[in-house]
Amino acid sequence: MLVPPPVVVVAPNSYKGSVSATAAAAALSRGLARVWPDGERRICPMADGGEGTLDAIFSRGGRRGSARVSGASGAPIDAAFGLIEGDAIAVIESAQVVGLTEANGIATAVEQRSTRGLGELVRTLLDAGIRKFMIGLGGSSTNDAGAGMLATLGVKLVDGKGRDVEPTPLGLKALAQVDASTLDPRMAEAQITIMSDVTNPLCGERGATAIFGPQKGVATERVAEIDATLARFAPLAERAIGRGVKDRPGAGAAGGLGFALLLLGGELRSGAEVVADLLGLDAALWLITGEGRTDRQTLLGKAPFVAARHAAARGVPVTLVSGSIDRSALAELRSRFTSCHALAFGPATLEECVANAPALLADTAEQLARLFQARAA
Amino acid sequence: MLVPPPVVVVAPNSYKGSVSATAAAAALSRGLARVWPDGERRICPMADGGEGTLDAIFSRGGRRGSARVSGASGAPIDAAFGLIEGDAIAVIESAQVVGLTEANGIATAVEQRSTRGLGELVRTLLDAGIRKFMIGLGGSSTNDAGAGMLATLGVKLVDGKGRDVEPTPLGLKALAQVDASTLDPRMAEAQITIMSDVTNPLCGERGATAIFGPQKGVATERVAEIDATLARFAPLAERAIGRGVKDRPGAGAAGGLGFALLLLGGELRSGAEVVADLLGLDAALWLITGEGRTDRQTLLGKAPFVAARHAAARGVPVTLVSGSIDRSALAELRSRFTSCHALAFGPATLEECVANAPALLADTAEQLARLFQARAA
Numbered sequence: 001m002l003v004p005p006p007v008v009v010v011a012p013n014s015y016k017g018s019v020s021a022t023a024a025a026a027a028l029s030r031g032l033a034r035v036w037p038d039g040e041r042r043i044c045p046m047a048d049g050g051e052g053t054l055d056a057i058f059s060r061g062g063r064r065g066s067a068r069v070s071g072a073s074g075a076p077i078d079a080a081f082g083l084i085e086g087d088a089i090a091v092i093e094s095a096q097v098v099g100l101t102e103a104n105g106i107a108t109a110v111e112q113r114s115t116r117g118l119g120e121l122v123r124t125l126l127d128a129g130i131r132k133f134m135i136g137l138g139g140s141s142t143n144d145a146g147a148g149m150l151a152t153l154g155v156k157l158v159d160g161k162g163r164d165v166e167p168t169p170l171g172l173k174a175l176a177q178v179d180a181s182t183l184d185p186r187m188a189e190a191q192i193t194i195m196s197d198v199t200n201p202l203c204g205e206r207g208a209t210a211i212f213g214p215q216k217g218v219a220t221e222r223v224a225e226i227d228a229t230l231a232r233f234a235p236l237a238e239r240a241i242g243r244g245v246k247d248r249p250g251a252g253a254a255g256g257l258g259f260a261l262l263l264l265g266g267e268l269r270s271g272a273e274v275v276a277d278l279l280g281l282d283a284a285l286w287l288i289t290g291e292g293r294t295d296r297q298t299l300l301g302k303a304p305f306v307a308a309r310h311a312a313a314r315g316v317p318v319t320l321v322s323g324s325i326d327r328s329a330l331a332e333l334r335s336r337f338t339s340c341h342a343l344a345f346g347p348a349t350l351e352e353c354v355a356n357a358p359a360l361l362a363d364t365a366e367q368l369a370r371l372f373q374a375r376a377a
Numbered sequence: 378m379l380v381p382p383p384v385v386v387v388a389p390n391s392y393k394g395s396v397s398a399t400a401a402a403a404a405l406s407r408g409l410a411r412v413w414p415d416g417e418r419r420i421c422p423m424a425d426g427g428e429g430t431l432d433a434i435f436s437r438g439g440r441r442g443s444a445r446v447s448g449a450s451g452a453p454i455d456a457a458f459g460l461i462e463g464d465a466i467a468v469i470e471s472a473q474v475v476g477l478t479e480a481n482g483i484a485t486a487v488e489q490r491s492t493r494g495l496g497e498l499v500r501t502l503l504d505a506g507i508r509k510f511m512i513g514l515g516g517s518s519t520n521d522a523g524a525g526m527l528a529t530l531g532v533k534l535v536d537g538k539g540r541d542v543e544p545t546p547l548g549l550k551a552l553a554q555v556d557a558s559t560l561d562p563r564m565a566e567a568q569i570t571i572m573s574d575v576t577n578p579l580c581g582e583r584g585a586t587a588i589f590g591p592q593k594g595v596a597t598e599r600v601a602e603i604d605a606t607l608a609r610f611a612p613l614a615e616r617a618i619g620r621g622v623k624d625r626p627g628a629g630a631a632g633g634l635g636f637a638l639l640l641l642g643g644e645l646r647s648g649a650e651v652v653a654d655l656l657g658l659d660a661a662l663w664l665i666t667g668e669g670r671t672d673r674q675t676l677l678g679k680a681p682f683v684a685a686r687h688a689a690a691r692g693v694p695v696t697l698v699s700g701s702i703d704r705s706a707l708a709e710l711r712s713r714f715t716s717c718h719a720l721a722f723g724p725a726t727l728e729e730c731v732a733n734a735p736a737l738l739a740d741t742a743e744q745l746a747r748l749f750q751a752r753a754a
Contacts, residue, residue: 374716
């Protein structure tokens with residue numbers, strides 16, 4: 001009997017500290033090609049809304065663009081974006097504009113960083129006629145509750161004397177009034193999908209500043225003050241726009257950029273879910289996913305788990321190939337993954353696995369594919 | 378469609394320095410049982426004629442016996458043997474009698490060790506009516522060219538004055554004459570299968586003493602002298618019995634025990650081949666084998682390779698699960714094994730893999746079985 005060459009969906013996450021999701025997918029695919037040279041391999045790197053999301057969505061088709069906008073510190077940067085569905089939807093990764101990079105982070109204190117660049121990018125895309133946006137949060141260096149983006153899109157932020165304030169944590173300390181009547185009217189037509197796995201509210205103990213501020217450089221003793229500034233800004237902005245969103249899950253994502261996007265009518269979705277929706281699972285025989293380290297956390301909604309759930313819903317077996325797997329979690333992983341494998345071929349250090357990851361991924365995928373097809377032969 | 382529970386043959390070699398073939402087979406089987414609780418698992422540990430051969434053959438059925446005989450140093454030991462095929466065939470592992478154990482090795486110099494105990498065991502079995510023998514060589518502490526066994530079976534070894542000499546390397550220095558007319562007449566009916574992977578001749582540069590003597594304690598400066606002693610003994614014995622075998626492959630196995638068994642009409646076979654002949658491959662869906670370390674040497678006739686060849690000849694896919702696999706040999710291993718996998722679940726030291734081998738084998742077998750059956754589902 002002639003078995004048609006299989007369709008395999010290759011959908012790994014990034015292997016943190018080693019290879020990107022895109023590089024991992026290429027390596028796994030290389031191994032599969034040795035077994036099924038004529039088979040179809042759909043390269044679908046996964047992401048969770050943070051870094052790599054643009055590449056992940058873009059890998060399914062579309063075209064890439066770039067715009068010169070303000071970085072978090074104000075200096076101009078070239079931010080990549082994607083256009084998919086025949087240029088109908090723009091895909092933005094906030095880390096591309098205000099990411100925790102040297103250009104954004106080192107020079108300026110977090111109190112003076114702003115998300116203006118996001119507003120500039122959205123405006124540029126509105127000018128191009130685009131009204132649908134998919135915006136991935138994660139990996140930002142800002143903590144301005146999206147004030148910079150709102151201001152750039154026309155929202156007026158003024159002090160007690162009616163003077164514009166800087167849309168930064170520092171500037172917002174003087175904020176007295178928010179006027180949204182000047183908001184770019186095209187935003188009324190905008191449909192925004194916010195991609196994030198963060199469910200924190202904007203303020204308070206579980207808020208953006210308390211939880212994510214320190215890793216962006218907020219000194220512990222400044223947390224309360226900045227949190228209070230955002231807590232004063234939020235209700236003013238909510239009243240001006242006419243929506244209450246500061247306590248919604250995800251308002252605290254990306255230093256409060258989630259809050260501003262929710263305020264603009266954005267809909268929060270799990271980044272991994274959005275990316276997984278784009279998996280080409282039609283007629284797929286097998287899905288391979290993976291990540292750096294797999295443990296019980298993986299089952300709380302990480303990208304490989306989400307990919308696995310999508311595949312399982314269509315009856316597609318799912319194999320996980322990770323740098324390391326917590327064996328004590330295998331019993332739980334069993335309910336979600338057809339099989340779980342590490343990529344080492346014997347005793348090895350973490351450094352060796354990291355350094356040889358592409359070759360190990362290719363060799364492991366090849367061996368697993370040979371086993372997978374053995375029974376059909 | 379109802380798929381019948383599969384028959385899986387579990388045939389690992391020992392994992393040197395970690396688990397025996399029997400323990401490895403049990404661990405792999407444990408993992409498979411989690412996937413196919415109702416499936417049939419044929420536990421067939423592999424061996425190459427050396428240590429573990431008795432267990433391997435015995436695992437396929439038969440009963441176990443024990444006899445008190447002389448160890449290599451002369452002290453009595455209880456040697457295990459097996460009876461298979463309805464007691465028609467005795468399985469002997471020479472390491473059980475003259476193995477490199479503390480009792481045999483430490484007390485006496487190799488020049489004074491003897492294979493008498495093998496002769497005693499054969500005689501005991503002849504007394505029990507047995508005429509078919511499978512004798513595994515390997516792991517011996519002796520270097521007497523089987524003189525001890527021959528003497529115990531009735532061959533007279535005398536010096537120039539007609540006095541019996543000790544059947545040891547030391548005693549044979551005084552040897553002047555060999556008389557085989559006194560050989561136990563029942564040996565004429567004996568059928569002996571010699572199981573060994575060693576192909577060395579009895580004497581010379583590639584002979585038993587030069588190649589294997591040092592690891593048994595032969596001092597480098599004594600190699601030539603002992604080799605010369607055996608070289609004088611061999612033609613005398615050959616003439617007495619009427620066969621020329623000293624240069625045959627395997628004559629140098631087990632310190633020359635191979636020579637003596639060939640002299641008695643034994644037929645040399647690869648131990649792994651004999652054991653693999655007993656694999657229950659009928660209706661098998663899958664064979665799992667493995668070893669401590671797999672590299673190109675494995676392809677030169679090691680037990681997992683032989684098991685794989687037997688399975689492949691019947692169209693049964695073969696999966697290898699080893700402690701470590703030389704990735705640079707994967708291309709060659711591909712021609713013999715359906716798939717090759719290591720048992721680690723992430724970065725680990727050799728010590729960790731060795732210490733956790735049973736649990737790692739079980740978990741790995743489980744994951745591979747889940748993948749193996751995925752496509753059939």
